[in-house]
Amino acid sequence: MILCCGEALIDMLPRQLPGGEKVYLPVAGGAIFNTAITLGRLGAKTGFLSGLSSDMFGDVLLESLKASDVDTSLCVLSERPTTLAFVKLRAGNAEYRFYDEGSAGRMLSPETTPDIPNDVLAMHFGAISLISEPCGSAYESLAIREAPRRLISLDPNIRPGFISDQEAHRARIGRMAAIADIVKVSHEDLGWLAGDAIQAATIERWLGGATSVVIVTRGNEGASLHTRHGTLLVAAKETRVVDTVGAGDSFNGGFLHGLSCDGLLNKDALSNASPEMLRNAAELAASVAAITISRPGANPPWAEEIA
Numbered sequence: 001m002i003l004c005c006g007e008a009l010i011d012m013l014p015r016q017l018p019g020g021e022k023v024y025l026p027v028a029g030g031a032i033f034n035t036a037i038t039l040g041r042l043g044a045k046t047g048f049l050s051g052l053s054s055d056m057f058g059d060v061l062l063e064s065l066k067a068s069d070v071d072t073s074l075c076v077l078s079e080r081p082t083t084l085a086f087v088k089l090r091a092g093n094a095e096y097r098f099y100d101e102g103s104a105g106r107m108l109s110p111e112t113t114p115d116i117p118n119d120v121l122a123m124h125f126g127a128i129s130l131i132s133e134p135c136g137s138a139y140e141s142l143a144i145r146e147a148p149r150r151l152i153s154l155d156p157n158i159r160p161g162f163i164s165d166q167e168a169h170r171a172r173i174g175r176m177a178a179i180a181d182i183v184k185v186s187h188e189d190l191g192w193l194a195g196d197a198i199q200a201a202t203i204e205r206w207l208g209g210a211t212s213v214v215i216v217t218r219g220n221e222g223a224s225l226h227t228r229h230g231t232l233l234v235a236a237k238e239t240r241v242v243d244t245v246g247a248g249d250s251f252n253g254g255f256l257h258g259l260s261c262d263g264l265l266n267k268d269a270l271s272n273a274s275p276e277m278l279r280n281a282a283e284l285a286a287s288v289a290a291i292t293i294s295r296p297g298a299n300p301p302w303a304e305e306i307a
Contacts, residue, residue, distance in 0.1 A: 002039055002256055002265070003074070003120045005049040005139055006032025006129035007105050008061045009083035009098075011245070013297055024086065026057070027297050028064040030105075031127035031157050034246045038253025038288060038300040040068035044260055047071040047120065051108035051135065057082035058104065074114050080104040089243055098162055100132060109134040110141050116150075122256060122265050125180075126155035130172060131163055140172055147179040147210070151267055154180040155252050158189045170195070177206050181270055184215040184252055212270045213278065215255070217248060223286065225278055232275035234282040237290035246298025247289045253300065254288030255281050 011029035016022055032050070039046040048065055052058045052075045061082065065072050083103040088095045100106050116123075125143050130136045143152055156173045163169045173193060177183050183206050185193065194202040203214050203226050214226040220241075225232040258281025259265045264273055284306070291301040 001045045001047050001071070001117070001120045002122045002124065002260065003047045003049055003116065004032045004036035004039070004124045005142060006030070006125055006127055007083065007135075008033035008048070008050050008052060008065075009085050009100075009105065010057045010060065011297070012084060012086040013245075014087060014089060026060070028061050029085065029246070029298050030083075031155070031249045032124065032129060033061065033065070034249035034298045034300065035124055035155075035253045035256075036065065036070045037068045037298075038250045038292075039257055040065070040070040041300055041302045042253065042257045042288070042306075043069075043303045044253075044257045045071075047074055049074040049114070050129070051076045051078060051080070051104040051106070051112075053077070053082040053104035054079050055082055057084075074116075076108055076112050076114065078104045078107070080107055087245065096159060096162070098128065100128075105129065106132045106135050108138050110138045113138050113142050116142075116146055120150060122151040122153060122260075124153040124155070124252060124256065125176065127157035128159055128162055130156070130176070131159075131169060136172065140176060143176055144179055151182070151265055151270065152180045153182040153184070153252065153256060155184045155248065156189055156193065157186075157248060158192045160192060177211060178209045180211055181267055182213050182215070182255075183211050184217070184248070184255070186248060187216055187218045190216055212267075212273070215282075217251060219244075223251075223282065225275060225282055227273070227275055227278070228271075229273075230275045232278060232282065234279070234286055237286050239290040239294045241293050242296050244293050245296075246300065247293045249298065250292040250300040251285045251289040254285035258282070258284040
């Protein structure tokens with residue numbers, strides 16, 4: 001099983017009624033949630049771990065996960081509210097405003113984190129669930145605890161406007177990258193994390209530790225995969241862009257599923273994989289992301305939609 005650990009929330013997406021009135025459409029979302037949905041739809045055995053609410057929005061999240069064949073047995077339920085993220089689109093790119101105080105997801109603590117079953121082979125972490133407390137500490141401690149025996153995937157998915165203590169967050173991502181087998185960042189994320197340092201030096205530092213693969217995505221310019229054995233460039237798939245909500249999340253799901261299909265979803269195999277051995281997983285990830293951005297909202301494809 002691939003276990004996705006992190007936030008699930010309701011994206012409030014801007015829409016316009018036939019009469020011209022502007023409204024918001026509530027849609028199930030969240031970066032880690034989107035990756036779990038992607039994996040489930042592609043046919044991977046997938047689970048989700050998060051704090052979820054028993055309110056009406058929490059019901060929507062649970063139903064959406066189950067509809068995409070995602071196991072929700074490790075979710076921690078409470079009566080706290082669901083996180084809401086209001087989305088504003090500028091030239092097709094999403095900007096977010098989060099309402100998260102005291103939410104079910106945010107209040108997940110190290111003490112309430114469940115034990116991880118033996119059938120979990122890989123765990124995926126990232127995004128806003130690593131920023132707020134106590135959930136940030138819960139996910140960090142969980143990743144560090146499980147890293148010796150499971151493959152760890154990390155996508156920081158930086159949201160600068162949501163980070164009040166930038167140095168503390170850089171430090172947390174640094175600690176998690178130090179134990180992660182896969183680190184996926186956008187070009188913008190890498191710039192933020194590197195700060196004044198040279199970005200290539202940051203990649204080399206990660207690869208000098210536990211990390212076997214660093215992926216840097218560059219939108220319509222494709223992605224570069226960096227390993228200790230060389231670099232692989234993967235072109236973006238041609239598509240009509242509706243919006244970019246969930247693009248990176250679905251890329252993660254496609255890549256992890258591709259690794260699983262190729263027998264590379266374990267530490268030793270991934271560490272010894274040549275860049276060319278990662279091509280199938282990277283191409284699948286690019287195809288999945290291309291379909292996701294061709295339609296509104298985070299709506300990743302099912303397996304039968306992949307050419």
